[in-house]
Amino acid sequence: MITEKVTILGGGNGAIAAAADLSLAGNDVTLFEFENFADNISEIINRQEIELSGCIGKSTVPIMKITHDISVAVKDADIIFLIIPSMFHHIYADILFDQLSDGQHLVIFPGTFGALDMYNRMRSKGLSVDITISESDALPYAARRQGENKIHIFNKLPAFGVGTFPSVRTNEAIAQIRKYFPAAIPLKNVLESGLNNANPALHPLGVLLNVGRIEYSKGNFYYYEEGFTNSVAHTVETLDKERLALGKILNLDLPDLATGLQDANYGPKGDLWETINGSRALTPILGPTFVGNRYLTEDIPIGLNMWASLAKQFNLKTPLIDSTITIGEVVCKLESSVYRRSNISCGIDKMSIAELNDYVTNRNL
Helix, strand or coil, X not given: CCCCEEEEECCCHHHHHHHHHHHHCCCEEEEECCHXXXXXXXXXXXXXXXXXXXXXXXXXXXXXXXXXXXXXXXXXXXXXXXXXXXXXXXXXXXXXXXXXXXXXXXXXXXXXXXXXXXXXXXXXXXXXXCCEEEEECCCCEEEEEEECCEEEEEEECCCEEEEEECHHHHHHHHHHHCXXXXXXXXXXXXXXXXXXXXXXXXXXXXXXCCHHHHHHHCCCCEHHHHHCCHHHHHHXXXXXXXXXXXXXXXXXXXXXXXXXXXXXXXXXXXXXHHHHHCCCCCCCCCECCCCXXXXXXXXXXXXHHHHHHHHHHCCCCCHHXXXXXXXXXXXXXXXXXXXXXXXXXXXXXXXXXXXXXXXXHHCCC
């Protein structure tokens, strides 16, 4: 077996799960985390190992290469996986634009239009090399830390979609990603992967409908188990119809939220409530335990805000998405300085649908 040089950027649940899983598979993995967040992985650094448990088995996995130096992390990497909350993508764009080399492949898990946003930001800062950026529509793992160097994987997706920018490189990009994640399925482009991400539809509105319970519970709240009632599911499904309508305008045939979750092995066939209620992967997950959780602070300014900006650009009314953004930003006291993803930040706000499709296909400027 040929050992590949794999870099993982990030120190959260998804990044730790990927570092353990890909190291266990025999890859030469380098894990990067910012020095000011070193406490997040201090025990992994000290022990140089991750204790892995869950659906892919139980193992103690050596992690020999951990760095806080981005130049060391990405140098000569065969592939770079950025696995962080999407509200921090712009921070990585600022440190990667002059560190990447011609031909390198950056893969964002998940993207939520991060490929367009990061490329536009890096280009504005002086990106001078030709890179490929892919993004998934979902994190390949449902995982939670259960100790300072312990990660438990509840579910490893049997399939997830990947869009590539530019999409003319899809075949080459997917072939490379499948060396590490055979479950990757090619999507039409990064517009499809951005709209296929379930989280902005699944999280914010349902959480807002449970705000009182979340605050009253003082940390003992299970969103999918107790918060996702029939009425909540119906309201979320109504918001999801606005996402599907936006997809049609962009010439995309998107699955509804329930079907997408079923395809990812998150629950049984049925409507959205039946899928969530029967999910062995989602219902055991604790949280959100406070209102400032990323279910609001990430999925509203990054996910819903991006969808709303595209809808407005192409004259589609999205009243439920717009209302969720307005109420959610008040509830979680989102500051005006918080980074918000939009058609403007992605550099596509002046494009017609034809121009946008040409851009995501060929990256012609």
